[in-house]
Structures are given as C-alpha cells and as structure tokens.
Amino acid sequence: MKKTISLFILLGLLSCSALTRVDNKRVVLKNQLSALEVQEGLIAVLQKGLNDQVVPRGQNRNFYDHELDRVGFPLGLQKLDIAMRKYGLSDLADKGLLGLNRTVASSLKAGVPELKIVIDSLVFKDVDQVLHGGNHAVTAYFFKEKKEELNALFKPIVKKYFETTGADEVWRLMIEKYNQIPFVQKINPDLIEEITKQTLDCLYDLISLEELSIRTEITSRNSNLLKRVFSLQEQ
Numbered sequence: 001m002k003k004t005i006s007l008f009i010l011l012g013l014l015s016c017s018a019l020t021r022v023d024n025k026r027v028v029l030k031n032q033l034s035a036l037e038v039q040e041g042l043i044a045v046l047q048k049g050l051n052d053q054v055v056p057r058g059q060n061r062n063f064y065d066h067e068l069d070r071v072g073f074p075l076g077l078q079k080l081d082i083a084m085r086k087y088g089l090s091d092l093a094d095k096g097l098l099g100l101n102r103t104v105a106s107s108l109k110a111g112v113p114e115l116k117i118v119i120d121s122l123v124f125k126d127v128d129q130v131l132h133g134g135n136h137a138v139t140a141y142f143f144k145e146k147k148e149e150l151n152a153l154f155k156p157i158v159k160k161y162f163e164t165t166g167a168d169e170v171w172r173l174m175i176e177k178y179n180q181i182p183f184v185q186k187i188n189p190d191l192i193e194e195i196t197k198q199t200l201d202c203l204y205d206l207i208s209l210e211e212l213s214i215r216t217e218i219t220s221r222n223s224n225l226l227k228r229v230f231s232l233q234e235q
Contacts, residue, residue: 033228038127041229045138045214046119048222049207050112057206058109063101071104071202073097074194077187083178096174099167104199106161107154114153115203118146131233135215139208143200150200158196 033041063069073081073096084093122142124130130137143150162168171191179186213220214230221227 033232035127037225038131038229038232039124041225042124042127042130042138043119043122044223044226044229045211046122046142046207047116048214048226049139049210050115050119053206053210054108054115054203055112058105058112063105063202070097071101071198073100074198077189077194080174080178080187083181083184084174087177087181089174089177092170092174092177095170096167099162099165099170100195100198102165103158103161103167103195104202106165107157107199108203110157110161111154118149118153122146131229135212136208137211139204139211142207143204150203151196154199155192155196158199159192162192162195 057063057069063071072078081093081097084090084096119142122145124141130141133141162171168191175187175189178184210220214226215233218227221230
C-alpha cells in the first residue's frame with residue numbers, strides 16, 4: 001500500500017514538473033513578438049514623441065519664453081548675435097532670436113499632420129538591431145531614412161512662417177548691419193536652409209527625449225504594445 005501511494009506521489013510530482021515546463025514554455029512563446037509587431041512598437045515610439053512632445057510645444061507657437069526649449073542662433077550665424085550685442089544692437093538680436101523661435105514652433109505645429117504620414121511609412125530593415133541599438137536608436141533611424149523627405153516637407157513650411165512672423169525682415173536687417181562692420185567678411189546665408197535645419201534638430205531632440213523616457217521608464221510605456229516590445233530590449 002505504501003509503495004502504491006509513493007508511486008502516485010512520484011507520478012504527481014513528475015506531472016507537475018512537466019506541466020511547469022510546458023507552462024513556462026507557453027509563457028515564453030506568448031511573450032515572443034513577430035517582426036511586424038516590433039515594427040509597430042517602434043513606430044509607436046515616434047508617434048508618441050510627436051503627440052506628447054512636439055504637439056504641446058507647437059501649441060505655444062513660441063519656444064522663446066521657455067529657456068529649456070529655446071532655439072539659439074544657428075551655429076554658423078552665432079557671430080551675428082555676438083556682433084549685434086557688441087555694437088549696441090542687443091534689441092535687434094533679441095528680435096531675431098524671438099522670430100527664429102516663433103518660426104520653428106509654428107513650423108513644427110504646421111508639419112504634424114504630414115509628419116504622421118511620414119512616420120507611418122517608415123520601414124525598419126532590422127527591427128532587432130534598432131530595438132537594442134541604444135536610447136535614441138529609433139529616432140536616429142527615422143531621421144537617417146527620411147532625411148530628404150523631412151527636409152522637403154519642412155522647407156516650404158519654414159519659409160512661410162519665417163515671412164508671416166516678420167522674422168525675415170529682422171534677419172535681413174541684422175545681416176545688413178553685420179556687413180557694414182569694417183573688416184568683417186560679408187555674409188549672405190541661405191536663411192531658410194539654416195532655419196529648416198534648426199527646426200529638424202529641434203524635432204529630433206523632442207522625439208529622442210520621448211524615446212529615452214520609453215526605454216528607461218516603464219511608466220512611459222502607456223500601451224500594451226509598448227510594454228511588450230520594450231520589455232524585450234533587456235533580453
């Protein structure tokens with residue numbers, strides 16, 4: 001009788017062990033995602049960055065009032081800012097900076113509908129590489145693959161708002177004043193090109209900020225898709 005009971009216990013333990021192995025395997029399979037699902041998760045990062053970072057700032061139409069968001073003079077034109085302040089034209093430099101920030105903010109807001117379409121059209125060639133590629137890998141891939149498309153999208157938008165905000169006249173005057181300074185090398189920059197680059201740099205920073213949050217903070221993964229996809233990045 002004791003041998004029979006022991007045999008039943010042993011069979012029960014073996015059965016439980018087998019079930020545990022099966023259940024564990026089932027969990028693993030359940031957590032596995034197809035390449036298409038991971039692709040959708042990576043796209044969701046860009047869309048969330050657009051909705052949670054770009055749209056709220058664009059609503060303000062001006063980054064100037066917020067020091068952390070404020071866009072500075074383009075790198076190649078910082079000498080304009082320095083010269084204006086050196087020769088007593090700080091007010092003109094401030095107006096130029098204000099106009100620049102209004103242009104960038106308004107351009108980002110206006111570009112959102114088309115940006116959503118561009119994001120949705122993105123195809124990741126290697127989703128695993130991007131998923132495990134670092135804190136800004138999704139953003140970097142997007143801008144690399146869509147560089148020409150983004151530039152073509154924003155250049156006319158930037159031109160429109162550079163003119164409607166009156167920033168073009170302020171910048172024209174700054175360049176005129178700068179070129180009157182004795183012994184300086186005269187400049188004639190393509191301002192639309194420069195400010196389009198500033199706008200895209202700002203867009204990159206905002207989306208990459210959201211990607212960093214999603215990758216490092218579980219609470220930022222506000223959908224089941226994001227939770228499932230980015231739980232895999234540690235594996």
